[in-house]
Amino acid sequence: xxxxxxxxxxxxxxxxxxxxxxxxxxxxxxxxxxxxxxxxxxxxxxxxxxxxxxxxxxxxxxxxxxxxxxxxxxxxxxxxxxxxxxxxxxxxxxxxxxxxxxxxxxxxxxxxxxxxxxxxxxxxxxxxxxxxxxxxxxxxxxxxxxxxxxxxxxxxxxxxxxxxxxxxxxxxxxxxxxxxxxxxxxxxxxxxxxxxxxxxxxxxxxxxxxxxxxxxxxxxxxxxxxxxxxxxxxxxxxxxxxxxxxxxxxxxxxxxxxxxxxxxxxxxxxxxxxxxxxxxxxxxxxxxxxxxxxxxxxxxxxxxxxxxxxxxxxxxxxxxxxxxxxxxxxxxxxxxxxxxxxxxxxxxxxxxxxxxxxxxxxxxxxxxxxxxxxxxxxxxxxxxxxxxxxxxxxxxxxxxxxxxxxxxxxxxxxxxxxxxxxxxxxxxxxxxxxxxxxxxxxxxxxxxxxxxxxxxxxxxxxxxxxxxxxxxxxxxxxxxxxxxxxxxxxxxxxxxxxxxxxxxxxxxxxxxxxxxxxxxxxxxxxxxxxxxxxxxxxxxxxxxxxxxxxxxx
Numbered sequence: 001x002x003x004x005x006x007x008x009x010x011x012x013x014x015x016x017x018x019x020x021x022x023x024x025x026x027x028x029x030x031x032x033x034x035x036x037x038x039x040x041x042x043x044x045x046x047x048x049x050x051x052x053x054x055x056x057x058x059x060x061x062x063x064x065x066x067x068x069x070x071x072x073x074x075x076x077x078x079x080x081x082x083x084x085x086x087x088x089x090x091x092x093x094x095x096x097x098x099x100x101x102x103x104x105x106x107x108x109x110x111x112x113x114x115x116x117x118x119x120x121x122x123x124x125x126x127x128x129x130x131x132x133x134x135x136x137x138x139x140x141x142x143x144x145x146x147x148x149x150x151x152x153x154x155x156x157x158x159x160x161x162x163x164x165x166x167x168x169x170x171x172x173x174x175x176x177x178x179x180x181x182x183x184x185x186x187x188x189x190x191x192x193x194x195x196x197x198x199x200x201x202x203x204x205x206x207x208x209x210x211x212x213x214x215x216x217x218x219x220x221x222x223x224x225x226x227x228x229x230x231x232x233x234x235x236x237x238x239x240x241x242x243x244x245x246x247x248x249x250x251x252x253x254x255x256x257x258x259x260x261x262x263x264x265x266x267x268x269x270x271x272x273x274x275x276x277x278x279x280x281x282x283x284x285x286x287x288x289x290x291x292x293x294x295x296x297x298x299x300x301x302x303x304x305x306x307x308x309x310x311x312x313x314x315x316x317x318x319x320x321x322x323x324x325x326x327x328x329x330x331x332x333x334x335x336x337x338x339x340x341x342x343x344x345x346x347x348x349x350x351x352x353x354x355x356x357x358x359x360x361x362x363x364x365x366x367x368x369x370x371x372x373x374x375x376x377x378x379x380x381x382x383x384x385x386x387x388x389x390x391x392x393x394x395x396x397x398x399x400x401x402x403x404x405x406x407x408x409x410x411x412x413x414x415x416x417x418x419x420x421x422x423x424x425x426x427x428x429x430x431x432x433x434x435x436x437x438x439x440x441x442x443x444x445x446x447x448x449x450x451x452x453x454x455x456x457x458x459x460x461x462x463x464x465x466x467x468x469x470x471x472x473x474x475x476x477x478x479x480x481x482x483x484x485x486x487x488x489x490x491x492x493x494x495x496x497x498x499x500x501x502x503x504x505x506x507x508x509x510x511x512x513x514x515x516x517x518x519x520x521x522x523x524x525x526x527x528x529x530x531x532x533x534x535x536x537x538x539x540x541x542x543x544x545x546x547x548x549x550x551x552x553x
Contacts, residue, residue, distance in 0.1 A: 008312035010048070010253055014056055014224060023223045026058030030084070030091070031213070033065045034076035034197070036267035037282040037289045038083045040303070040324070041258040047307040048255070049226055050089040061220055062091035065213070066098050067206050069196040077197075079282070083290040087300045093220075097212050098198045100219055104207045105159065107215055107245055108170060108189060112151045116244055117188065118144055119154035121168045130176070131184055137177035138184045144173060158191060161204045165191050172211075174240065182237050186210055214238040217250035225250050228257035229316060256313045261321045262473035263288045264480055264487055278491065279474075283529075285539050286474045286495050296471065297516050297526030297541030299335070302328035318479060325542045332516050332524045332541065337365040337373055340411065340456040341504040341519040341538075343468055345385040347431045347460065350416060353382040358461065361442070363412045366518075376507050379462040380413055385503045387521075390455045391432055393421070400453035402432065408453040411520060415440035415449055456520045463503040466536035469528065470497045508536065516541065 007015065017023050028049040032038060038046075053060045062084065066072050084091070097104075111117035120127065120143045132138035146154075155170055157163065170189035178184055188211035193204045214237075217225045225238075235252045242249055259265065270287065273279045282289050285296035293303065306327040310319050340363075358381040366373030386402070395403035402408055407417045416434040424430050440447040472495050480487040511517070511527045519525050523543040531537040 005308075005311075009314065010052070010224070010226060010255065010312055011055075013253065014052060017223070018056060025223070026053055026056045027061070027221055027223045028053055028058070028226060029061040029063050029217065029220060029222050031063045031065045031097075031216075032080050033068070033071075034073065034080060035068065035071040036076060036271055037079050037291055039265060039267070039270065039288045039290065040260060040293065040306075041265045041288075042083075043087060043290055043303050044258045044307045044310070045226070045228070046084055046087055046089060047304055048312060050084075050091075052224070052226075058223075059092035060089070061093045061095055061222070063093075063095040063097065063216060063220070065209065065216075066096050066196070066198065067209065067212050069192060069194040069206065072197050074197050079291060083294075086294060087290065087303060095216075095220065096198060097207075097216050098196065100212070100216055101199065101203055101207075103219060104212055104215055105205075107241075107247075108155065108207070108211070109152065110245060111172065111188075112155060112170075113148060114244065115148060116173050117170055118146050118151050118173055119158065119168050120144075120171045120185075120187075124166070127169075127187070131181065132176070134179070134181060140176055141171070141185065144185070155189075158189070158205050159203075161193070163191055165193055167191060170205075172241075174237075180233055180236050182210070182233055183240070186237060210234055210237050211241065214241050214250060214252070215245065215247065218242055218245075218248040221248050222250045225252045227252060227254055229254045229314070230257070254314075256316045258310065259316065259318045259479075260288060260324070261318055261478040262475050262480075263321070264475075266481075269487060272488075276488075278488065285469070285528075286471050288474075295529055296539050297332075297524060298328050299331050299516065302331040305331065321473070322546050325546065329524065329542050329544070332518065334368050334370075335366070336516040336518045336524055337376075338363070338367075338518045338520050339505055339508055340378070340458055341466070341468070341502055341508070341522065341525075342385040342387055342456070342458050342463075343499050343502045343519075343522060344388045345503050346388040346391065346429065348384045348386045348416075348457070349431060349433050350382050350384070350436045351419065351433050352435045355382060357382065358459065361412050378412055378505055378507070379459045381459045381461045383460040384410070384457040385460055385463060386432070386455060386457045388429075391418070391421070391429065393429060400451075401455055402434075402453075406453075407449070407451045408455050409440070409442070409451050411454055411456045412442050413457070414438070414442070415445075415447065415451055458503045458505050460503075462506050464506055464509045464536065465501050466504050466508070466538055468499040468502045468525070468538050468540070470499070470540045471495060472497075504536070504538075509533075511536065511538075518544075 030049045050060045130139045169187045171185045174183045176184045189205050232254050238252050283291035283295045306324045361378045361380050362375050363378045391402040402418045409415050414436045416436045420433040422431040437447050475490045476492045477490045480490045516526045524541040525538040528537040528539045
């Protein structure tokens with residue numbers, strides 16, 4: 001469990017609001033746009049919004065911000081719901097901005113009737129030219145002085161589909177000299193003749209984010225509308241709409257978004273990686289998506305712990321990917337069963353072990369687990385697979401593994417001594433011959449022999465085969481978005497390594513999709529979704545140690 005921590009600034013605001021009686025019930029929302037899969041940055045917002053109502057009572061709504069029919073799909077709605085539930089959260093109400101299209105239209109009419117909105121036939125380029133600059137005021141549109149009656153008629157005709165895309169927009173009439181560029185008569189409705197994933201072709205005009213968001217919050221009586229820092233400048237407009245419409249005063253609060261090293265967080269860029277085949281899909285284990293992390297073997301507990309550790313701040317910063325890896329490593333150390341897998345095999349023959357004989361040894365599943373994780377049976381025989389790196393023909397100083405004349409313990413089994421080895425015509429070692437000491441069986445050792453090295457192994461007669469996928473950073477630089485040129489120029493060509501045939505103990509033939517395993521001395525692994533009973537496929541979630549930190553030194 002995490003240590004007690006001080007309140008973040010949003011929690012302080014909420015506690016004051018509840019204690020003062022400003023609100024009786026805390027209501028938050030998580031409002032993703034269904035135009036892609038959720039990523040680790042969204043996980044931070046999910047943990048914050050749902051975590052607050054878990055802590056203080058109240059509830060959280062899931063509201064899909066579906067105001068752009070061109071980019072939104074039901075596939076994304078389904079995936080986002082699955083990701084939130086996998087993280088361990090449940091919403092009270094499943095809502096859509098499209099639920100409010102009629103009400104939002106009426107709000108727009110209300111603004112027109114109050115003389116606070118007008119239909120503008122200027123092109124996008126013309127509107128941009130009249131916006132001014134941060135230091136120079138904008139100029140009024142030639143259509144800004146249209147009468148209320150004319151604007152109502154034109155807006156009705158926009159809704160009825162009488163104008164093509166881009167012919168006109170509805171703009172709020174605010175202040176073309178405002179120092180906040182967003183307050184310079186922002187567009188609040190645009191024409192899009194496109195089929196919507198829920199409303200079909202009922203609508204051909206759609207509200208802009210800034211118009212839809214605050215009003216949707218208000219309709220749902222959201223008390224604390226929490227978003228990331230890039231929306232600070234939007235808050236003035238958020239408040240303006242609520243004030244002019246005289247509706248429930250939801251209020252916006254901003255926190256620093258999550259920026260993670262060696263990846264990108266833009267859904268547009270992630271979609272580009274998917275569409276261009278750089279990755280296998282949204283759930284590619286190298287992606288920072290929640291579905292990608294899940295497929296790689298990350299646990300919801302580790303992601304929630306990560307989000308708690310990085311905290312909620314008001315200033316942007318870059319979080320080390322190694323912290324996320326630390327969190328999953330810590331959790332899997334306590335929960336993952338230890339198993340044996342040989343990824344780069346070389347044959348070991350125990351010359352004095354009886355031909356045709358085998359026996360069953362007992363292995364401890366997880367010595368770090370509170371209940372030790374139980375035990376399992378491991379077959380042992382005359383011929384074993386061991387890691388090629390565990391043998392050295394000419395041993396280095398302080399080498400405690402196999403070498404001519406050297407002894408090691410086989411995990412859960414016996415002490416063996418290397419007697420000889422065989423090479424092929426190219427000088428490569430192909431087979432190691434050892435003798436074993438029958439009295440040295442783990443748990444029953446009476447040999448009196450002490451050895452410094454222990455290696456893992458798999459019985460050749462009983463081994464199953466598996467494909468192993470080992471992953472590295474997707475990019476070679478910490479902040480690909482900050483570098484010159486195309487972000488794809490910094491893709492890591494070695495971000496995946498595939499071992500086509502590794503040997504695993506037979507226990508893993510029954511590996512479960514949602515289980516995680518520690519391959520002893522190798523790292524943490526989980527079964528991939530490509531896996532079948534005929535062809536097992538495992539993904540490396542994370543190594544046993546932070547090898548990347550060492551590589552950077």
